[in-house]
Amino acid sequence: MxxxxxxxxxxxxxxxxxxxxxxxxxxxxxxxxxxxxxxxxxxxxxxxxxxxxxxxxxxxxxxxxxxxxxxxxxxxxxxxxxxxxxxxxxxxxxxxxxxxxxxxxxxxxxxxxxxxxxVLTAALAEEHNDDPARPATRAEPDGDGWLLTGAKITVPVATRATRVLVPASTPDGVVVFVVDPTSDGVTITPQRVVDFSAEAYVEFAGVRVGSADVLGSVESGAEIVARLLTRAAVGLSASQLGTLDRALELVGDYARERVQFDRPIGTFQAVGQRLADAYIDVKGVRLTLWQAAWSLSEGLPSETEVHTAKFWAADAGHRVAHTVIHVHGGVGLDTEHPVHRYFLAAKHNEFALGSATDHLRKLGATLASVPA
CATH class of the missing domain: 1.10.540.10 (Acyl-CoA dehydrogenase/oxidase, N-terminal domain)
Known part of the structure; x- marks a missing residue:
């Protein structure tokens, strides 16, 4: 590597x-x-x-x-x-x-x-479905096309997108469609999410999609969905790395500058320990991210590496985000303060397309399936 x-x-x-x-x-x-x-x-x-x-x-x-x-x-x-x-x-x-x-x-x-x-986007998440590889959204054959029914949640920039990639289950397996969001039967409702990202709830009520709207083929649908989910997990981990890295810089600067009892608060043992733990956590996110990205770039089996990266991005991200807020004290709770924005972004990345627990379970299932 x-x-x-x-x-x-x-x-x-x-x-x-x-x-x-x-x-x-x-x-x-x-x-x-x-x-x-x-x-x-x-x-x-x-x-x-x-x-x-x-x-x-x-x-x-x-x-x-x-x-x-x-x-x-x-x-x-x-x-x-x-x-x-x-x-x-x-x-x-x-x-x-x-x-x-x-x-x-x-x-x-x-x-x-x-x-x-x-702008394009991909609709991968569904309510009450923790396995996007098996979407509840369905597409039923209808003549030379399909009728798409279901709903996707937290779809990025759906209100601006020209086309949306929509995985759906069919009688022949999972298929990914390239859907025009202005089509009859598509309803887009903006959602308010933790970090104010532009995301939406998208409903499909018998939306007519033609055979030309199938991405790849029916046979390659599951492969395409797996590729989308893999790259989404790695991409979220990369974004989380940047967010945590900068947040750690900001809290480090604050700990050196903020004086309490005539001493910079960074010199207090408890504060120093939390910052040291956060530093190690960010190193872990960085290591696992680049391990996963490098494996993908080389065309190697990467399922274990990808789930490990997203687990670290979520689990370590939780700890670092809370450390940043706690060390800043009341200032960190001020929604107008820059570090609060980093806290919200880290929480979004933590839970998007699976929490730490979700990816730890998938990692365990992957490891359990490997012959001894």
């Missing part, structure tokens, strides 16, 4: 950080909090103009030909500033998957997403 960043990772990381740090300010974040949907169009356009959106997509859709390692680098930098842009859902999940499996017509959606012209 090689943890040395690629040249493209270094370049993309520096470019993304320079753009994000310039445009994402506390004032801009507060402005977005009051918006109907928390989407930073100015930042999204800047990333598109700089080539960041296209860089880690395949050549076939006008991308730079890089992959998951570079995508994780971008997500880490966006996570550092809790940037309100759908890079994970639009680029890493939807556009990249369409590039890999889509028809020539469908790949045009990925090509346009790479330029920032449109």
């Amino acid at each position: 090689d943890f040395t960043p690629t040249e493209a990772q270094d370049d993309l990381g520096r470019l993304t950080r320079s753009i994000v740090e310039k445009l994402v300010t506390p004032e801009r974040q507060r402005e977005l909090d009051s918006a109907d949907d928390r989407f930073d169009q100015r930042l999204w356009t800047a990333l598109a103009d700089a080539g960041v959106l296209a860089a880690a997509l395949p050549d076939s859709v006008g991308g730079g030909g890089f992959g998951i390692l570079e995508q994780c680098t971008v997500l880490r930098e966006l996570g550092r500033q809790v940037a309100a842009v759908p890079y994970l859902s639009s680029i890493v999940l939807a556009a990249d998957t369409i590039a890999a499996y889509g028809s020539a017509e469908q790949q045009d959606w990925a090509r346009r997403a790479a330029t920032g012209d449109i």
Whole structure:
């Protein structure tokens, strides 16, 4: 295993950080909090103009030909500033998957997403269903097409998306559809989530989808869903790494500057121990993330590594987020203070597409299935 960043990772990381740090300010974040949907169009356009959106997509859709390692680098930098842009859902999940499996017509959606012209998304989560690989949403054959029925929750940027990837169960297995959200029978209701992300509840009431709307084929549906869930878990872990890394920097600075009883609070043993534990936790998130991303980039079996990474992102993320708030004391509870935003982002990443317990169970099931 090689943890040395690629040249493209270094370049993309520096470019993304320079753009994000310039445009994402506390004032801009507060402005977005009051918006109907928390989407930073100015930042999204800047990333598109700089080539960041296209860089880690395949050549076939006008991308730079890089992959998951570079995508994780971008997500880490966006996570550092809790940037309100759908890079994970639009680029890493939807556009990249369409590039890999889509028809020539469908790949045009990925090509346009790479330029920032449109936004794509993927609807993976369902209420009362802890196994997105077996969706409760169903599609029944109807002539030369299908009728799609069901609901998805916490769908990123659904109110802005031009197309939505929707996994559904059929009599022949799981199929992924490329759905137009303006179709008859689709209802999109914005949801209020913990970190004010632009997410929505999307209902499908007998939505007519044609055979041309099937991504890949009926036979490849389960493979596509597995790919989406794997990359979603790794992408969330990368975003969580950036969020926790920056939060640790902020709380470290505060512990050096905040004086109590004539001493910086960082010199108190209890505070120092919690900060040391948080430092180790962030190291664990970093190690397991890059292990999973590297395995994926090499085409190796990665199920164990992916569940381990998401477990650490959730479990360690919980501890670090609470340490940041506790060390800041009452200041950390102020919703106007920057660290509170990091707490909310870390909680979102902790539970999105499975909590620590969910992924620990899946990890245990994976390990139990390996022959001794």
